[in-house]
Amino acid sequence: MTTVAAKPRNGDLGFWMAGLEKNRRPYPRFAGEQSVDLAIVGAGYTGLWAAYFAKKLDPSLSVAVFEAEQIGYGASGRNGGWLSAMPAGNRARFARASKGGIEASRALQREFVSGVDAVLEILRAEGIDADQRKSGALVAAHTKAGLGRLVARRDADWKYGLTDDDVYLIDREEFQEQINISTVYGGLVYKHCARLNPAKLVHGLAETLTSMGVRIFEGSRVGSINGNTLTLDNGRVTAEKTFICTEGYSGPLLGSRSLIPINSSMIVTKPLPDEAWRHIGWNGPQCLSDSAHTFIYSQRTADGRIAIGGRGKPYRYNSGTGGAGSTAGSTVDLLSTKLRTFFPGIDFQVDHAWSGVLGVTRDWNGGVQWDQASGIGSSTGYAGHGFTAAYLGGRTLVELAFEQKTERTSLPWVGYRAPKWEPEPIRWLGVHGMYSLFGFADKWEEHRGSTTTSLLAKFGSRLAGLHE
Template sequence: MVPTGSGPLRNGGVSFWYSAAGLPEPRPALPGPADADVCVVGGGFTGLWTAYYLKKADPGLRITVLERRFCGYGASGRNGGWLYNGFAGRGAFARRYGHERAQAMQRAMDGTVREVVRAAAAEGIDADVAEGGVLEVARTPAQLARLAALVEEERAFGDTERLLLTAEATAARIRVAGTLGGTWTPHGARIQPAKLVRGLAAAVEALGVRIHEGTPVTGIRPAAGGAPARAVTPHGTVSARFVLRATEGFTAGLHGERRTWLPMNSAMVATEPLPASFWAEVGWEGRETLGDLAHAYMYAQRTADDRIALGGRGVPYRFGSRTDADGGTQERTVRQLRRILARFFPAAADARIEQAWAGVLGVPRDWCSTVELDRASGLGWAGGYVGSGVATANLAGRTLRDLVLGEDTELTRLPWVGHTVRRWEPEPLRWLGVHGLYAAYHAADRQEADGRPSTSPLARAADLVAGRR
């Protein structure tokens, strides 16, 4: 057993990642009205990577990044630290645009994992990168059946290095209690997200990009009547040839965007550092990112200082697309995540949870990420990553670069470019639907934990209603 320590649980505010890495010095707010060639709204991974690649491609561009709080305050500094090749909507892209184009998207994502690692090293960013791949485990017969189907699907999309593991082979990597089997792919790495986003912001600034923090954007206006596109803030308006929206889970807070992407909540906890005796029992020497095949799935990593950081869905959605900006986590969610920790790692059942936090991610109605640039209006955007944004944001940034520069490239021909999706339903249908879906997923997981050998019809029905199948 792990010896417990003392001390209160830190809940909300910044994530554990920023508590460990430290907050950067605040950058000044926008001093007044300004002009730019490109104005990026949002200082997370999408906005920063976009500015980075644009400035690298054309150093003469005048680029301004506007951030409501500080760079990485949102999902970019709150996520599970999974840099991996998954992306939202692959199956839907294959059905709508054909298998070949969806496969091209998958190849681009495979390369994106390597690109992020390369770019971080080139910029001297120490983000605790560990290229251990992604391990996903099955702990029920139904999950095991889905696992085999997942491996077959991934191989069909080109992941020939993906392995289907027995229970023994899975335990040789990480000994998760009750594991029946697993799958591993090399296309993934563990990172410390706050270190990556903080280092990326510094690199972008060093290139000559202007970053203004403490500058909320209250409206984005298209070009009209000879006037360029504009980003409106309380400190003044930035006029630019292109205004690019990179606000992900906070998009619903912009005028006219409340039903564009649903702000889904995800919560995390971090344990105290665990002793060598625990790691001798559990393994995890490869520092793989860890997930499972439950419908209400978990995600975890072994941190550089030997903690377990573990996350999952808690309260999935707040009425009216509201977001809890301070990242507070309900006590019942903390208890739920602690139970998952204890089920997966009984030896950590008594470990102290030192910090809990939450963040919001963007979910389109069809669960498909998108990138778009309308040259006539001067407006563009990227996002809707459904929790897979650490790598996908980098691909979005490079794609927006090519779109802004007017180049026809392999990236601009990917199926998510210009992909359209209908808006979410109005309230109260939105709230009822999302909470109903997650109630069905949790019920399905309970049925499967009780021994159901195949995927619960509740989960299949929920997937159909959600638009995920």
């Protein structure tokens, strides 16, 4: 008798959020009129970290967080679960834009490194269990050209302040001793990275904030901000200071061309048997990515699954955000094929597929903005490196707004303004053209055994604004 595998669950905010369905604490919807010292728009990592540090700075502050959907609805509840030291942007571009030059970018890199352990320490101190384990990250090279890119990447990392203990190359045999990828040529090891469950973190932070006196409202969309007045569907809020922390959903408040929502998709397998894990050899919580232009990112989950993500269908016309994250079957097949290519002979069964959006500026550099005159600030544009960036951005917003001069308030992403995106349909054509070029470049390098990066990829990088 032939059995047919059940279709994976699709969308519904993803696997991480689904695991909390039965125990998720609901928060009230805002109605009426209120005045607060600090209003925060968006209950993802950035907004919640900002609320945390505001209350730590001054427990007497009245702080309210307004979320259009539910806690962690965006990238904070759907991402790949990497707490890494990768900065939200191009370090060379930050260096050119800053009076401090390369030293300013090195300072930014150091803050991202220290941010990894700082987040883990706060979770320990606050008793937040998000399945956190720090064991570094591996980046696999599947082609000689990809290995060459990793050498250049390591050199750039060293240039901008990482040490040979923070990041270093390993050969094929050393890589396969940690994770037995059949096609690997070698790779990079990053020391400063931790695996977490994204949804457990965002809800753990929200619980902590509630105990600190922060008021959190779900289903409370802020339609407009005029001066110190926030207008919602069922009320109005007067705030001395306002933080906009909406990342890929920022278009309505910050302008549709300030940053765009780039889509990323994930699948997670059913738990793998011990025999499969012995073959794969992934015996720790190391995060895993690769050097392909259409790269993947993945983790071994706390309950013995593999979660893997990639760009899939990268952009919806006119900056659509995709709702609860239903994912195309072709994207599920693409990510499943990646797994089977990495680990041939393993019977992977997909349990859940989902998508979400990340905020991307025209040059892929994030920025923290604070305007003292209006009392309004924002931290956005993390381009997929939002776990640590949100912690650092939220904390920096508080320090700027409450006039605390720190090592963070002078970093080169503070006040950084990226160029605006092109209007439609130019940006839709450009984004899809860029990813098509990257896909062709990967196939070209694989089939031809290229030792250098394809010219198609170099052109795609220029088109995207990624080129230094």
